[in-house]
Amino acid sequence: MINYTDKVVLITGGGSGLGLAAAQSIAALGGKLVLVDMNKESLENSKAQILAQSPEASIKVVEANVTDEQQVKNFVQLTVDTFGKIDGFFNNAGIEGKQNLTEDYGSDEFEKVINVNLNGVFYGMKHVLKVMKEQGHGSIVNTASVGGIRGVGNQSGYAASKHGVVGLTRNSGIEYGQYGISINAIAPGAIMTPMVEGSLKQMAGDDWEAAGKEFVSVNPMKRFGKPEEVGNLVAFLLSDAAKFINASVIPIDGGQSYKY
Numbered sequence: 001m002i003n004y005t006d007k008v009v010l011i012t013g014g015g016s017g018l019g020l021a022a023a024q025s026i027a028a029l030g031g032k033l034v035l036v037d038m039n040k041e042s043l044e045n046s047k048a049q050i051l052a053q054s055p056e057a058s059i060k061v062v063e064a065n066v067t068d069e070q071q072v073k074n075f076v077q078l079t080v081d082t083f084g085k086i087d088g089f090f091n092n093a094g095i096e097g098k099q100n101l102t103e104d105y106g107s108d109e110f111e112k113v114i115n116v117n118l119n120g121v122f123y124g125m126k127h128v129l130k131v132m133k134e135q136g137h138g139s140i141v142n143t144a145s146v147g148g149i150r151g152v153g154n155q156s157g158y159a160a161s162k163h164g165v166v167g168l169t170r171n172s173g174i175e176y177g178q179y180g181i182s183i184n185a186i187a188p189g190a191i192m193t194p195m196v197e198g199s200l201k202q203m204a205g206d207d208w209e210a211a212g213k214e215f216v217s218v219n220p221m222k223r224f225g226k227p228e229e230v231g232n233l234v235a236f237l238l239s240d241a242a243k244f245i246n247a248s249v250i251p252i253d254g255g256q257s258y259k260y
């Protein structure tokens with residue numbers, strides 16, 4: 001039912017975690033990929049991992065920072081110049097930022113997190129939507145978080161940015177449905193990626209693995225999510241099989257955000 005033959009998908013944050021996992025799922029289904037990340041080394045690593053699993057895959061990697069609108073405009077244009085179109089866009093690059101009470105959060109930190117997680121997502125949508133509107137089709141998945149639909153605590157910048165991503169998704173989904181474009185967000189809970197490992201180390205130092213076990217003990221499924229579980233969801237949402245899902249925010253968190 002899900003087929004990516006001749007489909008072109010652009011992914012930001014493709015050097016690690018959820019971006020890499022989505023790229024692996026889509027490459028396995030035959031899709032052509034442009035992977036963007038600010039970390040060149042991890043991009044090369046992603047490309048090698050994908051090719052090891054899907055040797056026929058067409059992959060272009062681009063080192064860029066999503067907080068720089070000109071760079072965003074350039075990688076969107078490069079995707080069109082290379083593959084002729086953009087069928088799917090996983091607008092995913094993000095950072096967690098430091099954890100602190102709101103009064104101690106720091107205005108610089110707040111600005112930094114908003115810049116990557118919200119401004120970066122807006123720039124991506126702005127430039128990709130222009131292309132998709134001209135094509136008359138396309139699908140976008142923005143990465144929000146359970147921190148974008150619930151209060152988590154100690155994450156002022158992250159919460160504000162991810163609630164903002166949810167707002168952008170709903171607003172633009174309503175605007176662009178008429179052009180054959182779907183725009184959704186995913187709201188992952190704790191998925192074991194380098195970002196979550198870093199977050200646990202921030203909270204618990206050397207005891208981070210024990211802290212992780214404690215952290216997921218309240219999850220209905222009693223475990224962390226796996227990156228490939230999110231990758232498969234993204235591959236579905238960006239495919240033609242999910243065309244009528246629009247302006248939605250889909251939690252992928254083992255049920256935790258619905259728990260009383």
Ligand code: NAD
Nearest residue numbers: 013015016017018038065066093094145188190191193195
């Ligand atoms: P990760 O740190 O493994 O990967 C994020 C990637 O984004 C990295 O390769 C990093 O270099 C890149 N990146 C960061 N800032 C960038 C920038 N300014 N320009 C270009 N690339 C940049 O993290 P992840 O867990 O894969 O997170 C991916 C997304 O998922 C983020 O938006 C994050 O907030 C969100 N998320 C993750 C979880 C989780 O549990 N892992 C939960 C909810 C939401």
